[in-house]
Amino acid sequence: MTPHPETAMTTRLPLLTDAQVGPPDLVAAIRQRRGGDLIDLDRLLLHSPAFALGWNEFMGRVRTALSVPPLLKELAMCGVAALNGADFEMHHHAPLYLAAGATEAQLAALHRLGAEPGVAADPVFDATQQAVLALVVEMTRQVQVSEATFACARAALGSDQAMFETIGVIAAYNMVSRILVASNLHP
Template identity: 40%
Template sequence: MLLHSPQVADGWNSLLGAVRQRMTLPADIRELVILRIAVLNRALYEWVAHEADARAAGLDGRHLDALRTEDAATHPDLDERQRRVVAYTDAMTRDVHVPAHVFDVLRPHFGPAELVELTVTAAAYSMVSRFLVALEVEPPTGTGG
C-alpha cells in the first residue's frame, strides 16, 4: 500500500528500520509494545507480522495471551517491567497523555536513551496500526488472520 507514495515509503522504511534494527531497547520489550498496540488498535496484520519476532525475542504463549487481555498491565504472567511497559503503552495509545506516575516507574528499568526509544516505538507502531486499520490491510490468507 505504501508504494503508492514512494516518498512516504522511503521515510517510513527509514524510521521503522531504525526502530527495528538500530536501537538499544531490548527486542522483547519492542515486540511487547508492538503487539500490545496491535491489540488496542485491532490491527490484526500488525499482530500477525510480529508474533514470530516476539517469540524469537523470548515472549511465549503466556505473554502473548496476557497482551490480549484488558488487564494486561496487571496480568500475573507478565513480570514487573513488562507490566509497566504495557501501562505506558496503554496510556500513550489510549489517552496520548501519560500520567507522571506511569512514566516514573519505568525509570528503574530503562536508561534515558531506552526511554526515548520505548516512546518512539510506541508512537511509530501506533502510526503503523492506524495506517493498517484505516486502509483495511488484512494479513495474507493462511497466516493466522
C-alpha cells in the same frame, strides 16, 4: 511476489503489483530491508514513493538500530497492535515477540489487552514488562501519560535512552497500526 488476492479485495486502497511498484531503487531498498519480498504494507506505502522512502529508513532504524531489548520492543509493538485491533501488525510481530523470549501465556494476555482492563498488570509479565505495557496503554488510549506511569517505566527501563526509545517505538507502531486499520489491511 504479487499481493494476496484475498487481501487485495478487502483493502480500501489497491495493493500495487510488482509491475506497478516503483521507483526501482526504492523498491530494491525496501526489498533489501525485508529480506527479498515486499509485504502487503509496502504495496500500500508505495502509492506514495516519498512516504515509502521515509518509512523504509525510519522503520528500519526503529526495528534494528535501537538499544531497547528486542523482547521489550516486540512487547510494545504487539501491545499497540492489540489495543488498536491491527491484526496485520499482530500477525507479523507475534512470532517475533515469541522468538525474542516471550511465552505463549504472555502472547495470550496481549490478545486480551484491548478487551480486558488490567491485563497490563497481569503477573504473567515481569515488573519491567508491566511498566512498558502500562506506558503502551496510556500512550495508545489517551496519548497523555501520567507522572506515575512515566516514572515507573523510566525506572524499570533503567536509562533515559531506553525510555525515549520505548516511547518512540510505541509512537511509531501507533502510526503503523493506524495506517493498517484505516486501510483495512489484514493478514
